[in-house]
Amino acid sequence: MATSKAGLDLGRAAYDDHRWGEAFGHFGDAHREGGLPAADLERFATTAFLTGHSRVGTDALARAHEEYLLTGDVPAAVRCAGWLGIHLLNTGEAAASSGWLARGTRLLEEVDEPGAAEGLLLIPAAVAKLYGGDAAEAAALFGKAYGIGTASRDRDVASLAQLGQGQAQVMLGHAAAGLELFDEVMVAATTGEVSAIPCGIIYCATIGTCQAVFDLPRALEWTMALDRWCEGQPELVLFSGQCHAHRAELYALRGLWDEAMAAAAKAQERSAHGDPQARFGGFYYQGEVQRLRGLFEAASTSYRAAADSGFDPQPGMALLHLALGEVQLARRQINDAVAAADATWRSRLLCGLVEIELAAGDFAAARSAADDLGRFASGYPAPMPRALAAQADGAVLLEEGEAAAALKPLRTAWTLWRTLEIPYEAARCRMLVAKARRRLGDEETALMDFEAARKELEELGARPAMATVDALIGANLLGGPAASAAVPGPLTGREVEVLRLVAAGKSNRAVAVELFLSEKTVARHLSNIFAKLEVTSRVAASRYAYEHGLMA
Template sequence: MASSEAGLDRGRSAFEEHRWTEAFEHFLDADRRGGLPPPDLERLATAEILTGKTAAGIDTLTRAHEEYLVIGDVASAARCAGWLGMHLMDTGGIARSAGWFARAGRLVDELNEPCAVEGLLLIPTALGMLFGGDPAGALQVFGQAFAIAERFQDRDIISLSLLGTGQATLMLGDANAGLRLFDEVMVAVTAGELSPVPSGIIYCAVIGNCHLAFDLRRALEWTAALDRWCGGRPDMVLFSGQCQAHRAELYRLHGAWSEAAGAAKAAQALSAAGDYEALYGGYYQQGEVERLRGEFAAAEESYRQAGHSGYEPQPGLALLKLALGDTAAAQTLVRRAADAADLATRRHLLPALVEIELAAGDIAAARRSADELALAVQDYATPMVEAASHQADGAVLVAEGEPVRAQHVLRRAWTLWRELGVPFEAARCRALVGQACRASGDDNSAVMDFEAAQAEFLALGAAPAAAWAASLQHAQAPGRPATPLTPRELEVLRLVAAGKANRVIAGELYLSEKTVARHISNIFLKLGLQSRVAATRYAYEHGLTG
């Protein structure tokens, strides 16, 4: 028994110091030697869940619930039942989750006096309303949960209620108030006042909502904090995958696409290991990088995997359909997603909606969406929402025949994207400025803007966008082949189209095979191609084989 007590002490110490695997091992050993009291069973369950042993953790938390009932601690038994419902809800065990919530409610009803668990049980009810299209109703229920939690000074439930209140407020269109609530709840998290599971829930939800509100500064700050939090718990699986998915999004926005792909892969691995909520972000961000690089088949598969999470992979999938030339499908997808979304999510979809409506030729619909995005700037003027709004407005102005006004608006958007460090959107703005210049008769400035945009796209590895910028650059250059290739690259392309291998091409042009391979890689990148067959077809279709 002495050995069991020593193991318990070591397990509790490791738990307090966030050494989850060590805590798990000590608690498990102590349990085998002499059993664990209910509070330590709860700690063991938490350590199991955090390290990806979700099924074992649920079983252990069930034991804790039963042990509390044996000793007559009904309130603690109800708390365990409530958290069992929460964990099962996250892992897709809907029926079991509902059963545990029902049991928790029955136990609370049996108590002679109110308890904090009443507030905990309101959280899933409010979440159902929040994601079921009733943010106003959710706001009211989260308020009730907060009042109960505050009465009993339960910091975990207070903070989860504030988180939900912030989410509902954001969905109702008041970004300023919602983000202030997120900042408030993050104070409790970063101060270490909360239990580990609520802390992780709040970290990940707040960062996702900052992205939704176009608040890149907050997203960066809280992602860095989450990264430090996860780094101090290196054996933690739960929430670590979501951290990697958030990192992937930031890497992608800032043009570090290889790093974004690596973080997305890490998120996928951690999702498979037990961080189920990382599934969507891991695959969606991978799909975004693949789409931007022109790896369309891979992107479609990544979006399909992301869709298995239950969340629709938009606007990425709609933009992929646009890139593949299926404008009607793109328009249908993005319109349906925007019409079904809450206000915050709809605003997040508006830049893609404007781009797709313009591609479909519906300038009036694009103008309505651009004006709607401008309203978001009035509500919450972050640099990112301003940049997106100016870019959308400028693109529509070009289509409306107002190129001079468009130039001013687009240059402001370009400046904001550059200051934010978002190179892909900055390059897109540069190309749009070129279109505005050309429409106003300034072809020399237009060509310079197109060249600059193409160079930036090439540096990123954005093959489809580079090919688009090149096509704009040469669109009004009579007598020249409509291609961005250098004379040497054209020679290499002609020989590739003739079916000649790299070794033969190197011999004919007096180059090394390594140099030929580099030329072919540049040809693929500039033209948005992925194979010699595609390059051969391009050469014949554009009259470049002579």
């Protein structure tokens, strides 16, 4: 066995080479044999956090704090207290985090020139303001921390503060300015100016915010950079799961659903082994793919697992209830989520809100949400926000009876989705274009668009959306008999059409619009369906439709 001194030298060498697992082992051996000096205890803590041994990390960092106090290095002790507060907050131990941050603040009073340690303690305080809804105060605190970090030439503190400034700008509605700050701070991360843990925080927070404001090109670019960073450190656990979660979202958008499921599974595995921040994304994007494929029970399980992370799995969960015909529950969930969301996350909920309010027949609420999305897109005119806003505007105009006016924004959105290579949304938008053309009397072109959309959805395996297309055009899609002809089972062709739309989450009013019927006629058809299937709810009827292949 190597001596304590030899093991310590090996640990330091592995640490400098970013061989985190090897360094963790050597530092651990040296610590057990004869103890570690304070600086090496800090290194040991870092390797423990990065390899998924968070409890060992907090214990080592606490010991380093005590050693620094014994040697009279109070600023270093404050630095340890600050990082303990940050790590404990990330693992959900809010009370312990608060205690360490309070201790660090008290110790600062004993130091004439605290330097970078003071700036580090400002960062969790600023984060609390940011997520407490006071982005302006957060920006001021981050600015102060940035000034301290710059003056003391501490790149970790300065870069984390600059990251926070970018997040605050986004929450204040200045997305373009915030993203410029992210680009600048990412230079420090990608050139190795920042140490490992702050670097991982910067990567993941930057990508998460880019995805929140629908900046797909930036999210893709920085996810690829995070991939390279993680691949260069094969023993890394912390942050690697979040990398897979970000990948899962991008794969899902691009229609690579099998790859998205594989990435989500890796995120879940890394979450269980020391990257807890990956849990939400790992399960949420798994649920998204399952929902779009019509695997509703599996999607519900995934969303509930995502919720265990402490974050609300929206809009996915609400859209799942919509797909099951539980329109009012979907409305309650999405409206509650919008009311509770910060400015950044709210933009991700608006599209779901538009879709659900349209299904519920509340066109005024849908118009309000679409207008909010339009304002967001006008403030940050990137391709994906523009596509989302244009599609929402067109969908609402269509339901408001303005088919001619709806065509322009819908065509714009369709073009943008194809340019962005987001096939599911492109197909859904083409369905809306087809509906507008049908209502304008151009049945031939509408049918061509419906058929093209269905082909794209079939390639993806998006069964619920395929069912919606089938319900709109009936058996004529395949050149077969008219939709009103008899079908296997107890239901008539018209009842199958009604059931398909109900199972796709449409309200009676929306079904009536789609099939050119009165709401009273739709209600009568639904009553007959319930009686024939011996069920008493829309949910039960929807499940029958999926279980008996009526949605295909």
